Amino acid sequence: MATTEQGSAILARTGAEFLAGLAADGDREIWIGGECVANPLDHPLLRTGAEAIARVYDAQHAHAEVCLAPSPDDGRLVNRTHLIPRSREDLERRRASMEVISAVTGGMMGRVPDYLNVTFACFAGASEVWARRGNERGAANLVAYQRLMRDRDLSTTHAIMNPVADRSKPETEQLGGEIALHKVGETAEGIVVRGARMLATLAPFADEISVYPGSDLRPGDEAYALAFALPMSTPGLRFICRDSFAKPTSTFDYPLSARFDEMDAVVVFDDVVVPHDRVFLDGDVVGYSEVITDSGWRGHIMHQAFTRAYVKLLFAFGLGHVMAETTGVVRFDHIQEKLGQLWNMAELTRCALVACEADSYLDDHGVWYPHDRPLMALRGEMPKWLPRAHELLQLIGGGSFMATPSEADFNSPIRGDIEKYFMAGNADAERRVRLFRLAWDYIGSDLGGRSELYERFYLSDSWRMTQLAYRTADKTAAVDLVEQFLHD
Numbered sequence: 184m185a186t187t188e189q190g191s192a193i194l195a196r197t198g199a200e201f202l203a204g205l206a207a208d209g210d211r212e213i214w215i216g217g218e219c220v221a222n223p224l225d226h227p228l229l230r231t232g233a234e235a236i237a238r239v240y241d242a243q244h245a246h247a248e249v250c251l252a253p254s255p256d257d258g259r260l261v262n263r264t265h266l267i268p269r270s271r272e273d274l275e276r277r278r279a280s281m282e283v284i285s286a287v288t289g290g291m292m293g294r295v296p297d298y299l300n301v302t303f304a305c306f307a308g309a310s311e312v313w314a315r316r317g318n319e320r321g322a323a324n325l326v327a328y329q330r331l332m333r334d335r336d337l338s339t340t341h342a343i344m345n346p347v348a349d350r351s352k353p354e355t356e357q358l359g360g361e362i363a364l365h366k367v368g369e370t371a372e373g374i375v376v377r378g379a380r381m382l383a384t385l386a387p388f389a390d391e392i393s394v395y396p397g398s399d400l401r402p403g404d405e406a407y408a409l410a411f412a413l414p415m416s417t418p419g420l421r422f423i424c425r426d427s428f429a430k431p432t433s434t435f436d437y438p439l440s441a442r443f444d445e446m447d448a449v450v451v452f453d454d455v456v457v458p459h460d461r462v463f464l465d466g467d468v469v470g471y472s473e474v475i476t477d478s479g480w481r482g483h484i485m486h487q488a489f490t491r492a493y494v495k496l497l498f499a500f501g502l503g504h505v506m507a508e509t510t511g512v513v514r515f516d517h518i519q520e521k522l523g524q525l526w527n528m529a530e531l532t533r534c535a536l537v538a539c540e541a542d543s544y545l546d547d548h549g550v551w552y553p554h555d556r557p558l559m560a561l562r563g564e565m566p567k568w569l570p571r572a573h574e575l576l577q578l579i580g581g582g583s584f585m586a587t588p589s590e591a592d593f594n595s596p597i598r599g600d601i602e603k604y605f606m607a608g609n610a611d612a613e614r615r616v617r618l619f620r621l622a623w624d625y626i627g628s629d630l631g632g633r634s635e636l637y638e639r640f641y642l643s644d645s646w647r648m649t650q651l652a653y654r655t656a657d658k659t660a661a662v663d664l665v666e667q668f669l670h671d
């Protein structure tokens with residue numbers, strides 16, 4: 184085990200330790216392009232994503248004073264996002280750590296391990312919610328699992344939605360109830376589950392997959408009320424990936440796609456046995472919604488998600504600003520207004536994060552809760568803001584996105600033409616082309632398109648989340664303002 188210069192033991196993994204873990208776990212069933220891949224490190228289009236996650240693990244050591252903290256159990260150093268927050272300072276320090284990690288990918292990888300670290304820390308902090316209606320064993324399993332995630336510093340994917348077959352019916356009735364993940368039996372070892380879930384982002388680069396509630400169930404749907412976690416190489420687990428958007432050939436040509444395709448997969452559970460000690464919820468349809476609504480998950484996950492969104496908006500602002508300065512369009516009023524819009528979105532996101540920490544409080548479970556009011560206001564807006572950032576960058580960049588010869592062109596006999604005709608007022612040809620290729624990778628490449636879709640849907644859609652913000656809003660002060668004029 185590694186130690187710090189001061190001699191503290193470190194449980195937080197390095198990139199090399201993460202990659203060694205993947206290399207040793209070569210028995211997965213990951214399908215991509217008609218090929219079954221047992222280990223992502225063996226596939227040229229998957230390897231880059233694994234290497235990006237390795238850089239994330241390295242970053243926590245490079246910024247150890249921000250990202251690592253003593254475990255409450257034994258003082259060994261773990262990633263801060265695994266800790267259950269017990270004070271406002273804990274939330275502030277957690278945000279600083281998540282900012283460092285998000286910056287490694289410019290916010291392009293939404294599901295770095297922080298996402299599930301925060302989720303399971305909050306679930307474990309509210310374990311009594313999981314224990315309701317006689318589920319003490321499931322709750323104890325969950326607490327033990329969160330400690331395992333923390334101490335082994337796992338990379339975890341999750342799949343909480345059932346596949347879309349026919350949204351006009353409840354999920355459990357779609358195609359005879361066979362599509363949605365459900366329990367089909369029980370053995371001495373564990374429960375047996377069948378069906379599918381979507382989407383498991385990061386799946387090829389995860390050590391474990393977790394399943395927890397993501398939709399409503401009704402009485403009678405007990406077989407569908409499941410939460411559990413499994414190693415990725417569990418027999419019967421099959422991951423069906425979309426096309427790879429990784430372009431590992433050149434970081435000049437594809438600065439983001441060459442590095443940061445986090446991959447999305449549908450997961451098929453082909454009569455998978457979930458060991459009893461990995462089952463957190465089994466058959467409680469009421470608990471299925473309560474573990475989301477009553478555990479504090481809403482505030483904690485938005486604290487992580489919007490920290491990453493802040494970094495990504497700041498990246499968009501930086502791209503817009505540098506592009507506009509490079510080509511000189513920054514002198515136009517409407518370009519400055521568009522740059523101002525990008526800055527506004529980033530700054531308002533930062534303000535909401537600061538506000539949620541300023542108003543944070545100790546909740547009924549003894550966990551320090553980031554006040555969800557400013558985060559709820561953002562939750563409906565962010566799926567619109569990040570796509571709007573793509574649109575604003577298009578409007579700032581114009582045709583320059585297409586004046587982007589490749590690295591091979593730079594190394595060809597036409598280099599002289601490129602150096603002459605692709606230079607900008609404030610940059611030589613190479614800098615200008617690199618910049619616009621980077622910005623196109625952010626908004627317009629396969630990866631950029633996927634990124635826009637991700638932002639629209641990864642935390643449910645804007646419409647339902649704005650509706651939820653309205654439904655849960657405290658309306659007292661607003662109504663009082665009206666009422667005072669309705670009576671003489």
Ligand SMILES: Cc1cc2nc3c(=O)[nH]c(=O)nc-3n(C[C@H](O)[C@H](O)[C@H](O)COP(=O)(O)OP(=O)(O)OC[C@H]3O[C@@H](n4cnc5c(N)ncnc54)[C@H](O)[C@@H]3O)c2cc1C
Pocket residue numbers: 294341342343344346347350381382383384385397447633636637640641642643644646647
């Ligand atoms: C790139 C990407 C990565 C993702 N990663 C993950 C992941 O790692 N883990 C995970 O669990 N999930 C992940 N998701 C899935 C995400 O949780 C869902 O996409 C999201 O909840 C929306 O569900 P859906 O895709 O089934 O869309 P659908 O439900 O099919 O929605 C299609 C349209 O119908 C509308 N609609 C659907 N139902 C209703 C309704 N009841 N009322 C009103 N309108 C409705 C939607 O607003 C949308 O406009 C990811 C999604 C994307 C796009």
